């Protein structure tokens with residue numbers, strides 16, 4: 071099978087100009103991409119015939135968006151090399167359309183740097199005007215800092231090519247963009263389906279004297295040469311051959327020459343470049359931005375992966391508290407205190423969110439103070455690291471300062487363009503949580519199982535403590551590293567300042583969840599046995615613990631619990647000796663969809679213990695049996 075895009079595209083030597091094409095669903099993005107590739111002669115003839123045939127078959131005019139469907143199929147089959155970049159040539163100049171089928175994927179692409187985009191085309195249905203995604207995409211373009219924005223007012227045939235109507239549409243989109251501080255370089259009235267003002271001038275809008283889309287793209291500045299900027303060489307790896315150590319990496323910007331003195335990372339160790347090699351080439355005297363090199367250093371110091379080589383006269387910013395923008399991608403909100411890894415070029419730093427400084431409201435696009443960043447929201451936050459981080463503050467249209475936040479499972483949870491060092495406000499509580507250098511994988515390997523938290527909730531007397539202790543013993547006998555955090559036990563020490571008011575119970579849950587997190591992160595299986603009566607409190611625990619959290623409903627009806635009354639507390643509550651007792655005069659909200667539901671009114675302690683222990687082992691076990699303890 072051959073690639074749909076014509077082979078000439080691959081032959082250009084100039085660096086390609088990346089552009090993104092965005093727009094609300096159905097406003098014509100896919101049609102535009104198909105039309106653009108066709109009208110600029112970037113499709114093979116066979117492909118065009120295929121699109122025409124399949125459009126005819128469905129009784130449609132030529133449906134250019136079918137092209138993207140067929141590209142998608144090629145991608146799925148692995149035919150197209152890069153799944154998110156569509157190259158095309160415009161008068162010998164190479165462009166790359168950074169494409170992403172879904173909204174979430176688009177966001178991910180934008181923030182992970184697939185789009186160092188030089189320009190953006192915002193497609194807006196002229197008849198429908200700006201919609202939800204128009205607004206979100208425009209916001210993103212503003213936050214990412216794409217400087218060159220072309221608004222394509224699409225489907226102007228629906229407005230009969232009428233100048234007054236089209237100008238009214240332009241005005242309303244322009245007002246939205248102004249609110250976002252995003253200035254459109256151009257508004258182009260067009261019909262992507264018919265090709266008006268895409269690659270050729272429309273004769274149906276003689277009143278329009280501006281450029282066509284391809285003329286506008288031709289005016290987009292080429293990616294500026296990064297070779298003239300101060301040197302940044304992030305260390306990818308260090309290799310040893312014949313007693314020599316080679317420090318390998320891709321020069322992000324600037325250039326290195328043999329004889330240059332460079333500074334290595336945060337240790338600030340100076341060293342001389344004694345040789346430069348590129349793969350498959352003879353040794354070089356110098357190398358510049360974009361090249362992957364292996365340098366030898368004199369003296370033979372050993373940088374770490376992630377160290378940044380730079381020159382002493384042009385150092386990057388060094389800070390351990392960093393103000394950053396945030397494009398939050400997780401489906402749950404972000405709160406202060408959560409920890410992540412900040413990926414920055416080849417470096418990874420453990421960081422904690424120490425403040426949420428402002429949150430952007432997507433309705434009025436204003437910044438507000440906020441306690442949390444909502445799911446998929448935008449914000450400005452402060453990150454703290456235990457170590458100094460070297461970085462260049464984010465500059466629109468470059469790779470500088472483009473941090474990415476990843477969670478414990480290495481999933482990307484947010485884009486974090488680093489804005490600069492965060493000043494310490496008067497009286498501010500400054501903390502620098504440290505991250506372990508022992509990895510989760512190391513711990514898992516050593517213990518033979520993963521860590522996890524099993525949160526037992528239920529009425530007093532339902533059997534939480536009994537089952538937790540019996541399961542603890544069973545798991546321990548099986549070689550599992552296990553700890554129980556029991557309500558009564560915690561309340562005898564860590565939580566002895568707390569009573570049973572709603573606020574105190576929330577704090578009790580929070581503390582237990584934080585302790586469970588530390589133990590879980592150290593690789594342990596943690597059984598938490600707390601009444602934790604409110605759905606909102608257990609949601610808080612889940613928030614603190616993330617996905618490695620399983621809710622176990624220890625379910626016995628009130629009558630059974632009251633009849634058991636192992637501590638005589640129900641009797642005391644009934645006689646008014648104690649008040650606010652769960653199930654009597656304080657609420658208990660049962661879990662809606664627990665990971666495990668144990669009905670202890672009916673079953674025996676032994677059978678419930680077996681069920682719980684095997685559920686836990688199935689969850690934390692590695693493939694195969696748990697490691698036998700020697």
Ligand SMILES: Nc1ncnc2c1ncn2[C@@H]1O[C@H](COP(=O)(O)OS(=O)(=O)O)[C@@H](OP(=O)(O)O)[C@H]1O
Pocket residue numbers: 529530531534535556557558561570574575576578579599600601602603637639648649650651652656
């Ligand atoms: N008013 C009131 N309500 C509920 N429970 C009470 C109360 N007063 C004392 N106790 C005893 O405290 C134990 C519950 O503590 P928890 O930390 O699990 O409760 S909570 O999660 O904070 O709601 C609970 O233990 P369990 O019976 O093991 O659940 C009781 O022994």
Ligand SMILES: Nc1ncnc2c1ncn2[C@@H]1O[C@H](COP(=O)(O)OP(=O)(O)O)[C@@H](O)[C@H]1O
Pocket residue numbers: 528529530531532533534535536537599624634636669670671672673674675678
């Ligand atoms: N299937 C069962 N699971 C757990 N406990 C049971 C079961 N059947 C009877 N019990 C009894 O119920 C009581 C539960 O008390 P406890 O474990 O302290 O509950 P909680 O910690 O939820 O307050 C114990 O006396 C226990 O022996």
